[in-house]
Amino acid sequence: DAEITQSPRHKITETGRQVTLACHQTWNHNNMFWYRQDLGHGLRLIHYSYGVQDTNKGEVSDGYSVSRSNTEDLPLTLESAASSQTSVYFCASSVGLAGATSGQYFGPGTRLTVL
Amino acid sequence: GQSLEQPSEVTAVEGAIVQINCTYQTSGFYGLSWYQQHDGGAPTFLSYNALDGLEETGRFSSFLSRSDSYGYLLLQELQMKDSASYFCAVRDRGTGFQKLVFGTGTRLLVSP
Numbered sequence: 316d317a318e319i320t321q322s323p324r325h326k327i328t329e330t331g332r333q334v335t336l337a338c339h340q341t342w343n344h345n346n347m348f349w350y351r352q353d354l355g356h357g358l359r360l361i362h363y364s365y366g367v368q369d370t371n372k373g374e375v376s377d378g379y380s381v382s383r384s385n386t387e388d389l390p391l392t393l394e395s396a397a398s399s400q401t402s403v404y405f406c407a408s409s410v411g412l413a414g415a416t417s418g419q420y421f422g423p424g425t426r427l428t429v430l
Numbered sequence: 431g432q433s434l435e436q437p438s439e440v441t442a443v444e445g446a447i448v449q450i451n452c453t454y455q456t457s458g459f460y461g462l463s464w465y466q467q468h469d470g471g472a473p474t475f476l477s478y479n480a481l482d483g484l485e486e487t488g489r490f491s492s493f494l495s496r497s498d499s500y501g502y503l504l505l506q507e508l509q510m511k512d513s514a515s516y517f518c519a520v521r522d523r524g525t526g527f528q529k530l531v532f533g534t535g536t537r538l539l540v541s542p
Contacts, residue, residue, distance in 0.1 A: 416478050420475075421472035421473045
């Protein structure tokens with residue numbers, strides 16, 4: 316069965332370290348998204364990609380970067396982790412633009428703690 | 431910019447009907463989606479409305495009024511497993527790329 320996976324599921328790191336969160340989908344979706352979820356803020360878009368070599372900034376992109384070298388993977392990198400980046404991170408993919416009519420498929424999430 | 435408003439919490443009893451409202455302001459509206467998220471879980475897609483009116487999917491229905499910038503999710507015959515957070519999300523033209531902007535979520539508590 317097709318799926319979307321994230322790794323690691325839990326990560327504790329120190330301030331200033333570089334961290335990469337992996338996202339892998341086997342749906343063969345062109346569109347992939349990274350969100351962070353914090354209490355009181357819902358889901359906020361960090362970066363998104365509508366295809367290989369395409370990446371775009373979302374509303375909270377500062378301090379994060381992504382690259383898309385193939386259809387299946389969209390790794391999220393925190394260049395220099397800060398305590399404000401402690402959050403739950405969700406990766407998602409979709410068929411249609413923005414995943415509106417058929418929805419976005421979300422991964423299980425990565426809980427990141429920056430000490 | 432975009433903004434969405436939905437109640438932070440709603441409570442109901444098993445078997446009842448509950449309505450979760452969502453009002454929005456966007457620069458380029460295409461449609462309204464609803465997602466469900468159980469504690470510790472991932473959001474899952476429930477419905478999408480691009481046109482005015484009511485869309486029904488089993489016990490769940492979703493309504494949209496574009497002229498009022500308003501929609502709601504209606505849950506009927508509530509079950510304990512419906513206790514979760516529900517997010518509305520607008521499909522927005524933004525800066526030329528279509529993306530979803532999520533509300534802050536409504537926590538639904540279903541009691542016996």
